[in-house]
Amino acid sequence: xxxxxxxxxxxxxxxxxxxxxxxxxxxxxxxxxxxxxxxxxxxxxxxxxxxxxxxxxxxxxxxxxxxxxxxxxxxxxxxxxxxxxxxxxxxxxxxxxxxxxxxxxxxxxxxxxxxxxxxxxxxxxxxxxxxxxxxxxxxxxxxxxxxxxxxxxxxxxxxxxxxxxxxxxxxxxxxxxxxxxxxxxxxxxxxxxxxxxxxxxxxxxxxxxxxxxxxxxxxxxxxxxxxxxxxxxxxxxxxxxxxxxxxxxxxxxxxxxxxxxxxxxxxxxxxxxxxxxxxxxxxxxxxxxxxxxxxxxxxxxxxxxxxxxxxxxxxxxxxxxxxxxxxx
Amino acid sequence: xxxxxxxxxxxxxxxxxxxxxxxxxxxxxxxxxxxxxxxxxxxxxxxxxxxxxxxxxxxxxxxxxxxxxxxxxxxxxxxxxxxxxxxxxxxxxxxxxxxxxxxxxxxxxxxxxxxxxxxxxxxxxxxxxxxxxxxxxxxxxxxxxxxxxxxxxxxxxxxxxxxxxxxxxxxxxxxxxxxxxxxxxxxxxxxxxxxxxxxxxxxxxxxxxxxxxxxxxxxxxxxxxxxxxxxxxxxxxxxxxxxxxxxxxxxxxxxxxxxxxxxxxxxxxxxxxxxxxxxxxxxxxxxxxxxxxxxxxxxxxxxxxxxxxxxxxxxxxxxxxxxxxxxxxxxxxxxxxxxxxxxxxxxxxxxxxxxxxxxxxxxxxxxxxxxxxxxxxxxxxxxxxxxxxxxxxxxxxxxxxxxxxxxxxxxxxxxxxxxxxxxxxxxxxxxxxxxxxxxxxxxxxxxxxxxxxxxxxxxxxxxxxxxxxxxxxxxxxxxxxxxxxxxxxxxxxxxxxxxxxxxxxxxxx
Numbered sequence: 149x150x151x152x153x154x155x156x157x158x159x160x161x162x163x164x165x166x167x168x169x170x171x172x173x174x175x176x177x178x179x180x181x182x183x184x185x186x187x188x189x190x191x192x193x194x195x196x197x198x199x200x201x202x203x204x205x206x207x208x209x210x211x212x213x214x215x216x217x218x219x220x221x222x223x224x225x226x227x228x229x230x231x232x233x234x235x236x237x238x239x240x241x242x243x244x245x246x247x248x249x250x251x252x253x254x255x256x257x258x259x260x261x262x263x264x265x266x267x268x269x270x271x272x273x274x275x276x277x278x279x280x281x282x283x284x285x286x287x288x289x290x291x292x293x294x295x296x297x298x299x300x301x302x303x304x305x306x307x308x309x310x311x312x313x314x315x316x317x318x319x320x321x322x323x324x325x326x327x328x329x330x331x332x333x334x335x336x337x338x339x340x341x342x343x344x345x346x347x348x349x350x351x352x353x354x355x356x357x358x359x360x361x362x363x364x365x366x367x368x369x370x371x372x373x374x375x376x377x378x379x380x381x382x383x384x385x386x387x388x389x390x391x392x393x394x395x396x397x398x399x400x401x402x403x404x405x406x407x408x409x410x411x412x413x414x415x416x417x418x419x420x421x422x423x424x425x426x427x428x429x430x431x432x433x434x435x436x437x438x439x440x441x442x443x444x445x446x447x448x449x450x451x452x453x454x455x456x457x458x459x460x461x462x463x464x465x466x467x468x469x470x471x472x473x474x475x476x
Numbered sequence: 477x478x479x480x481x482x483x484x485x486x487x488x489x490x491x492x493x494x495x496x497x498x499x500x501x502x503x504x505x506x507x508x509x510x511x512x513x514x515x516x517x518x519x520x521x522x523x524x525x526x527x528x529x530x531x532x533x534x535x536x537x538x539x540x541x542x543x544x545x546x547x548x549x550x551x552x553x554x555x556x557x558x559x560x561x562x563x564x565x566x567x568x569x570x571x572x573x574x575x576x577x578x579x580x581x582x583x584x585x586x587x588x589x590x591x592x593x594x595x596x597x598x599x600x601x602x603x604x605x606x607x608x609x610x611x612x613x614x615x616x617x618x619x620x621x622x623x624x625x626x627x628x629x630x631x632x633x634x635x636x637x638x639x640x641x642x643x644x645x646x647x648x649x650x651x652x653x654x655x656x657x658x659x660x661x662x663x664x665x666x667x668x669x670x671x672x673x674x675x676x677x678x679x680x681x682x683x684x685x686x687x688x689x690x691x692x693x694x695x696x697x698x699x700x701x702x703x704x705x706x707x708x709x710x711x712x713x714x715x716x717x718x719x720x721x722x723x724x725x726x727x728x729x730x731x732x733x734x735x736x737x738x739x740x741x742x743x744x745x746x747x748x749x750x751x752x753x754x755x756x757x758x759x760x761x762x763x764x765x766x767x768x769x770x771x772x773x774x775x776x777x778x779x780x781x782x783x784x785x786x787x788x789x790x791x792x793x794x795x796x797x798x799x800x801x802x803x804x805x806x807x808x809x810x811x812x813x814x815x816x817x818x819x820x821x822x823x824x825x826x827x828x829x830x831x832x833x834x835x836x837x838x839x840x841x842x843x844x845x846x847x848x849x850x851x852x853x854x855x856x857x858x859x860x861x862x863x864x865x866x867x868x869x870x871x872x873x874x875x876x877x878x879x880x881x882x883x884x885x886x887x888x889x890x891x892x893x894x895x896x897x898x899x900x901x902x903x904x905x906x907x908x909x910x911x912x913x914x915x916x917x918x919x920x921x922x923x924x925x926x927x928x929x930x931x932x933x934x935x936x937x938x939x940x941x942x943x944x945x946x947x948x949x950x951x952x953x954x955x956x957x958x959x960x961x962x963x964x965x966x967x968x969x970x971x972x973x974x975x976x977x978x979x980x981x982x983x984x985x
Binding site: 330332336339342345346347350352459462 | 564
């Protein structure tokens with residue numbers, strides 16, 4: 149493999165890892181509040197389709213596509229869609245104290261169906277012959293890169309060849325890590341996830357923190373879905389195209405032992421494993437073995453973290469449990 | 477002026493009245509004891525002052541002004557701080573992180589400054605605390621210290637301590653009382669919840685007595701005595717003496733030799749433990765919580781297959797049976813009649829969501845040859861336990877989780893005794909029980925002893941151990957630090973043995 153191949157591999161891995169990074173960062177913030185949001189894969193779907201709907205109507209509105217609005221409209225639609233879905237999850241699990249696992253799985257099923265339903269509808273509106281929808285003009289705005297990057301050879305290819313959402317994902321992850329570790333808000337949030345009764349007795353509003361963390365986390369995860377369509381797939385929506393990336397994002401949360409900083413590295417690693425089969429020469433018959441790698445790694449990591457003993461590396465203690473103050 | 481005053485406070489949980497028209501006053505610079513049996517509503521009352529629960533009726537005054545305490549935050553703002561019985565600490569945080577948790581000020585988040593302030597407070601009142609230590613590395617008494625510093629850090633003037641001594645050794649208790657008195661002399665108001673009479677008498681200035689959620693009276697400690705307080709607390713005269721008969725021809729029943737056990741992290745939990753339990757006597761086991769008592773009983777019951785050493789059971793026909801490396805089922809099949817009342821009643825002893833009858837079957841489900849269950853014998857057993865031990869329950873088909881702690885324990889002990897054991901092991905059987913239920917349990921243990929059963933009793937209240945047991949084995953971080961005669965031993969002596977470190981004598985105080 150020559151240098152250019154390696155550079156291309158790395159840049160593809162970064163692109164592949166970015167949706168995972170959004171999902172993982174969002175889920176870490178959520179889980180730190182003690183909410184095990186298994187609806188994240190669904191929320192990422194809804195984030196994606198909401199952005200697509202916004203972009204679709206803007207692109208087909210007849211007016212000329214301004215890059216600024218082409219980014220802003222899908223972005224806001226995506227945030228709104230994921231926020232509403234997260235609010236639904238919060239209302240069910242925090243206010244009504246429903247079981248988190250069941251609610252999360254229901255949201256995922258709902259989200260995938262929601263995405264495919266509206267994706268299908270948009271394709272019907274176009275009376276298109278192909279089973280996908282293309283938002284090329286919108287995607288072009290999302291994929292705007294640094295002009296000087298292309299002149300800088302391999303370095304430019306690895307570090308400067310991406311649209312703004314790749315960098316945004318890193319910035320969000322770094323800020324999340326800082327907030328969790330170094331601020332009062334982070335301390336309070338971690339306390340809520342570890343031991344809500346303690347946080348409550350210390351005067352921290354447990355429900356407020358849970359709602360905020362879950363909604364913000366959901367919105368960040370939704371951006372992952374948007375990135376996948378607008379940047380990675382060049383604005384092409386096809387039903388079920390996002391695949392199982394949402395579940396991989398949840399696996400990365402465990403892999404990164406609930407640290408947003410680590411999730412940057414692990415997301416790109418998973419991204420690399422995801423596309424590895426394109427870059428190594430194996431007989432067709434063995435290809436599925438290579439494609440299996442991310443999942444195998446996930447299982448190994450799950451086993452690894454469960455035997456690891458350090459208390460700080462364990463999941464938040466009250467993860468998945470509902471909190472009710474006057475419980476006797 | 478009264479620092480805190482409650483007038484006619486009432487709190488209900490559904491149909492259950494936890495507090496009814498309770499009145500209470502605390503002055504500045506005073507220690508008030510709130511005395512009552514378990515279930516008398518002490519903790520509920522205090523939770524209302526701390527903002528965890530909200531009263532249904534009644535008024536609360538702080539420094540003479542009527543106030544509403546709707547949340548723990550309101551309580552802080554009124555300078556009220558509560559140290560809960562079950563510590564409210566985040567395990568993976570440091571002492572300082574726990575102490576600053578929830579403080580809302582405009583200042584920048586700075587743990588270094590907070591650490592300095594923690595040390596300042598500690599030295600003022602004589603605490604020992606390492607601000608950087610993680611909670612999960614701390615002993616119970618260290619955790620309690622963190623709790624107290626936490627409320628002082630917030631500038632609390634009224635401190636509520638919910639059964640602070642339940643988990644402490646006599647020496648640690650004394651230390652705590654010294655600190656409390658120092659705080660009182662500093663002008664703070666302190667409310668201490670307890671059901672231990674001697675503590676009330678030694679530390680408090682006045683006592684408020686609750687019984688079944690109702691306010692009984694408030695008296696000055698100097699003008700009362702143990703008998704009077706007990707009568708007010710229980711509502712009738714109770715004999716506080718536990719009968720202790722002489723053991724009748726004791727013979728060796730269970731011999732434990734050089735028992736060693738390591739946990740999964742390869743830390744020694746039991747270190748060369750040897751003792752003999754004899755028929756017809758009660759062998760007490762004393763020690764600070766978590767010194768290996770639980771693991772010792774579990775090893776004998778066959779729950780720790782990795783234990784090393786010898787455990788021999790000598791049956792009434794003098795036949796020796798080796799219990800090492802046997803599962804509980806194998807032990808039962810060998811004809812060893814061993815009963816175990818574990819510490820964790822609803823975790824190891826009973827299944828909370830199953831009713832009393834089904835829980836009886838947990839011990840006997842292997843009996844019978846039919847593939848269908850015969851529910852008649854367990855039903856009869858459940859009925860007889862309910863009648864004989866006066867279990868308060870709507871019916872035998874009520875899930876045990878819904879019974880009160882005392883009744884759950886009666887069901888468990890009743891089931892274990894019903895299998896007519898020759899060895900009966902009970903870990904903290906009266907934990908969380910009121911005086912009447914506790915005495916029912918003591919009497920049951922005594923009855924078993926008189927029937928020739930070898931009783932092993934792990935207890936936390938030294939007064940009870942000294943009154944009930946024939947011999948007391950003292951365990952200190954996994955080693956036997958002494959076996960003393962229950963009739964001659966003193967509380968101080970046992971207390972010292974509890975903290976003795978192997979190979980060296982530790983200086984307490």
